[in-house]
Structures are given as structure tokens and as C-alpha cells.
Amino acid sequence: MWRFIKAVYFIFNVIIILTLLILHFYIKDSSYFSSLYFYLFALPVIIFIVLALSVFLGKKGKYNIILAGLLFVIWIGRSYSFSFEKPILKSDLEVVFWNAYRKNNFEKAFIEYESIPDVLVLTESNESNIASLQLKYPDFHFYKSEREIWIFSKMPIDIIKEETSNYNSTVIIFKTHGINFYAVDMVGSADVPRSWEYQFFNSISKNKEKAIILGDFNIPVESLFLNDLKKEYNFYFTSNGNGFRETWFWNIPLLSIDQIWVSKDLQIVTSEIIRTFKSDHAMIKTVVRR
Numbered sequence: 001m002w003r004f005i006k007a008v009y010f011i012f013n014v015i016i017i018l019t020l021l022i023l024h025f026y027i028k029d030s031s032y033f034s035s036l037y038f039y040l041f042a043l044p045v046i047i048f049i050v051l052a053l054s055v056f057l058g059k060k061g062k063y064n065i066i067l068a069g070l071l072f073v074i075w076i077g078r079s080y081s082f083s084f085e086k087p088i089l090k091s092d093l094e095v096v097f098w099n100a101y102r103k104n105n106f107e108k109a110f111i112e113y114e115s116i117p118d119v120l121v122l123t124e125s126n127e128s129n130i131a132s133l134q135l136k137y138p139d140f141h142f143y144k145s146e147r148e149i150w151i152f153s154k155m156p157i158d159i160i161k162e163e164t165s166n167y168n169s170t171v172i173i174f175k176t177h178g179i180n181f182y183a184v185d186m187v188g189s190a191d192v193p194r195s196w197e198y199q200f201f202n203s204i205s206k207n208k209e210k211a212i213i214l215g216d217f218n219i220p221v222e223s224l225f226l227n228d229l230k231k232e233y234n235f236y237f238t239s240n241g242n243g244f245r246e247t248w249f250w251n252i253p254l255l256s257i258d259q260i261w262v263s264k265d266l267q268i269v270t271s272e273i274i275r276t277f278k279s280d281h282a283m284i285k286t287v288v289r290r
Helices: 002-027 032-040 043-054 058-079 106-113 130-136 194-204 224-232
Strands: 093-099 119-123 141-144 149-153 158-164 170-176 179-185 211-216 233-235 258-263 267-274 283-289
Touching (some): 002 032, 002 043, 002 058, 093 106, 093 211, 119 211, 149 170, 158 194
Parallel strands (some): 179 211
Antiparallel strands (some): 093 283, 170 179
């Protein structure tokens, strides 16, 4: 009887692991229902499940441990970046994004960043008084959208377009420092299919030159919905970052849902993820050379 139970458990273990691996590496978020599980079972979560299942497998548990080790190597190779520090020129542009978790504003962001970047975009900020900010920082420029996106720049901000989908995803197109920016705050509700929202996003993000797209995408970098973006833009952290690229949640590297994408005619000098407990999202930064 005990052998039968162990055999059934081993088969159950194999089915669960194969299902998770096929979901993560092949199916991904190709459908609404698969997306719910794809976002839930990030690779670190799958590694934990594989290890947890090994506890009751006895000697056969070694296969789970080997697989977990292999998946860990894949995760490290995909998510961890290392690059040597490069000199930053005065003409380079520091760009920062932060989902402020409704408790933080520009001044708190400056404190977390320990400086004032050239361009800073906040989402879900509790900032409320642009006039007082403008008085305190008369040489700088601020903009508040209708949908909780806040923009700061050391140079004038030219708002070109601001659009919100029927399900509250927002894209703001603005120009500053001679760069075309797309500030993105995509809806994160589980009942809204991402396919709808990324059709909306793709209909707006047409510029492929001297452009930076940044914001809370609410999908990981591995998502199928970013395939078109990857053809035209470079992910800010791929070759010029240090550490894990995941930004959520609470400094646990689960999902890289906060992202910066840089058009291929701009050079990425260096990138950084600034860990903080002031928000469940990390602050992200890149320095680009025009």
C-alpha cells in the first residue's frame, strides 16, 4: 500500500512539474487563463515548488533537487546581470521610474534616489500640489496627469498625448531633453485580459527613434506581449545592469514588471535597480547617451 501511495505521489509530482515548466517556458500568457497562472508561478516560485515536492519522494527526490538546481541556473542566467562601472558624461541623461505605492511623492523619491535625476516618472503617487513644488523647485518642471502619473524633468516637458483605455491603462507621450518618452501605467487587475490592454498600448507607441518607454507594465519581461517591443527597443538592464532585474515585490525578486525600454539609436550607459522598503516596487534607473 505504501509503495502504491509513493508511486502515485511520484506521478503527481511529475505531472505538476511538467505542467509548470510547459506553462512557464512555452504557453506563457498566450491566453487569458494561462496568463493568470503564468504571472502567479514565476520561475523562483516553480523552483520552490520543485524543492518542496522532493521532501516526500525519498531517494527519488534527488531528481527534483537536480532539476531545481538547473532551473536556478537558468533563472540566474536570465535575471542576474553584472557589468563594470562606466564613466558618465555630463551630457548623459539619467532617467528614473518608480511606482510610489500611494505613500510617496517627488521629494521622497529624490531622497530614495539620493539625488535629482534628469527625468523622473512616478505612478500611484500621493503627490497633490504642483504649485508648491514649482515654487520650491523653480528651475525644474512638473506635470500631473489625470490618472496618477507624475512627470518631473530638469528641462521643459512637452505633453504630446495622454490616453487611457476603457480599463484604466494609461500612456502619456511627452518630449523632454530631445527624447520622446512614453510613460506607461498598465492595469494590473486579474479580470482584465492583458491582450486587450497591449493592443491599446501598441496602437499608441509608434515612435521607434530617440524614444524611451518606461513604467509599470504589470507583466514580466518574459511575456509574449512584449515580443514586438523587443524587436525595436533594448531592455535597459540586459547588458548594463547589476543585480537581479526583478522589481516586485518588497525586494523579493519575483517579477520584473517595472521596466524601461530604450530605442536602439540611443546608447545605454548603465542601469540600476534601487531597492527600497518605501514601496512594494523597486525604483529603476537608466543612464542613456544621445
